[in-house]
Amino acid sequence: MKLFANKILLSDGWACDQTLTIENGVIADITSGFVDGAERAKGVVIPGMVNCHSHAFQRAFAGFSEQGSEGKDSFWTWRSIMYKFLEQLSSEDAEVIATQLYIEMLKMGYTRVAEFHYLHHDINGENHEDLSAMAQAIFSAAKQSGIGLTLLPVLYRFSGFGAQQPNTGQKRFINSVEQFNSLVSDCFEIAGSQTNSNVGIAPHSLRAVDKSSLSAAVTHVRSLDPQAPVHIHIAEQQKEVDDCLAHYGQRPVQWLLDNADLDKHWCLIHATHIDKQERKGIIASEAIAGICPTTEANLGDGIFPTDEFLIDEGTFAIGSDSHISVNPIEELRWLEYAQRLSKQQRALLATSEQKSVGLNLWQRAALGGAQSTNSNTGELAIGKQADLLVLDDSQLRLFAHDDDHLLDSVIFASQQNLVGDVMVHGEWTIREGKHALEQGSADKFAQLLSRLSA
Numbered sequence: 231m232k233l234f235a236n237k238i239l240l241s242d243g244w245a246c247d248q249t250l251t252i253e254n255g256v257i258a259d260i261t262s263g264f265v266d267g268a269e270r271a272k273g274v275v276i277p278g279m280v281n282c283h284s285h286a287f288q289r290a291f292a293g294f295s296e297q298g299s300e301g302k303d304s305f306w307t308w309r310s311i312m313y314k315f316l317e318q319l320s321s322e323d324a325e326v327i328a329t330q331l332y333i334e335m336l337k338m339g340y341t342r343v344a345e346f347h348y349l350h351h352d353i354n355g356e357n358h359e360d361l362s363a364m365a366q367a368i369f370s371a372a373k374q375s376g377i378g379l380t381l382l383p384v385l386y387r388f389s390g391f392g393a394q395q396p397n398t399g400q401k402r403f404i405n406s407v408e409q410f411n412s413l414v415s416d417c418f419e420i421a422g423s424q425t426n427s428n429v430g431i432a433p434h435s436l437r438a439v440d441k442s443s444l445s446a447a448v449t450h451v452r453s454l455d456p457q458a459p460v461h462i463h464i465a466e467q468q469k470e471v472d473d474c475l476a477h478y479g480q481r482p483v484q485w486l487l488d489n490a491d492l493d494k495h496w497c498l499i500h501a502t503h504i505d506k507q508e509r510k511g512i513i514a515s516e517a518i519a520g521i522c523p524t525t526e527a528n529l530g531d532g533i534f535p536t537d538e539f540l541i542d543e544g545t546f547a548i549g550s551d552s553h554i555s556v557n558p559i560e561e562l563r564w565l566e567y568a569q570r571l572s573k574q575q576r577a578l579l580a581t582s583e584q585k586s587v588g589l590n591l592w593q594r595a596a597l598g599g600a601q602s603t604n605s606n607t608g609e610l611a612i613g614k615q616a617d618l619l620v621l622d623d624s625q626l627r628l629f630a631h632d633d634d635h636l637l638d639s640v641i642f643a644s645q646q647n648l649v650g651d652v653m654v655h656g657e658w659t660i661r662e663g664k665h666a667l668e669q670g671s672a673d674k675f676a677q678l679l680s681r682l683s684a
């Protein structure tokens with residue numbers, strides 16, 4: 231197919247009057263001017279956003295954990311409520327939730343998601359007859375919605391540093407390394423038969439894996455794909471840092487830098503609590519910082535030093551994690567706002583080469599997201615996958631929208647969803663803000679939600 235855009239954000243900047251030729255989901259050519267037979271985009275075209283961190287089932291939990299108990303609430307009390315909640319979910323439920331979530335993601339401009347998938351076993355904690363039953367639910371949801379998927383099965387072995395036995399709330403997550411590696415192999419097979427999907431792994435955290443299981447899992451996945459993404463929750467909470475110091479005598483990121491062979495396909499989720507040496511170490515390793523600003527705010531995690539990290543040219547990606555918000559614009563807005571509030575300054579995430587905070591953040595987050603999923607996405611150029619958004623012109627004209635200001639308006643000034651059409655891998659998944667399956671999906675999801683409690 232051919233798509234003509236009056237205005238488009240290409241990898242080397244804004245361009246006017248361009249026709250993309252899209253073949254097999256990839257941009258095969260870009261020509262100046264209108265080419266006969268091209269469809270006309272109804273607005274400004276920008277690259278789709280990659281969501282580097284999702285726990286799909288938590289979408290159904292959003293809103294269930296906002297009640298206070300005399301100032302005693304924390305990440306850890308939230309986690310206990312979340313564990314109780316997930317005990318009710320079958321693989322059919324997981325598919326209903328993920329399908330609804332992925333449709334919502336597409337509507338807001340996420341075109342690919344890295345699913346950090348740790349709900350493996352049945353309600354009693356027993357293996358499903360087919361080990362990958364829950365993973366299949368995620369693959370199916372991605373297929374139905376049309377979103378690109380990077381599935382990251384989670385290795386979860388222990389409840390705390392020093393190989394502490396898992397607690398009952400964790401019974402659905404636990405696998406031996408052998409069983410986990412077999413699940414990963416099964417997922418590679420499924421991804422092989424599903425368009426626009428790939429597989430990596432996610433050792434859950436340094437709390438949940440020890441050095442030998444981490445190394446065995448990475449070795450196995452890299453034998454299947456030398457560039458497979460490896461994601462890990464690393465330093466979300468101060469308690470995690472303290473426990474790591476007590477056990478290993480090192481902070482978590484420093485321990486990881488010293489004990490694992492990090493590369494550009496590693497993504498450190500919630501590298502929230504890092505010191506200067508760790509920051510420099512992440513950047514030298516070329517690993518990505520996976521930041522989830524709205525979840526980190528919601529859970530009271532802390533603030534990642536984004537300003538310093540970007541000054542040192544670190545690579546980052548954004549994720550919606552707990553799905554308390556499913557909106558890349560809100561993630562990027564809060565990425566900048568957290569810096570402004572803590573430093574009492576403005577426009578901190580711009581650079582001398584790119585003075586527009588909005589443009590800088592959108593492009594860098596999309597490219598970082600592409601790297602974190604080892605996918606051929608994140609920018610619009612010949613040879614890249616056609617994952618793109620068409621922003622609604624009728625709304626953009628109400629804000630500053632020249633080249634230098636357009637993405638600033640989108641991120642900081644828009645009050646409603648600007649995404650009109652969404653293309654993933656060359657196929658339209660959202661047209662004029664709607665997904666073909668959205669009504670049926672919403673009905674099933676609402677029915678499920680009325681059955682659940684927290």
Ligand SMILES: [Zn+2]
Pocket residue numbers: 283285346463499551
């Ligand atoms: Zn997470």
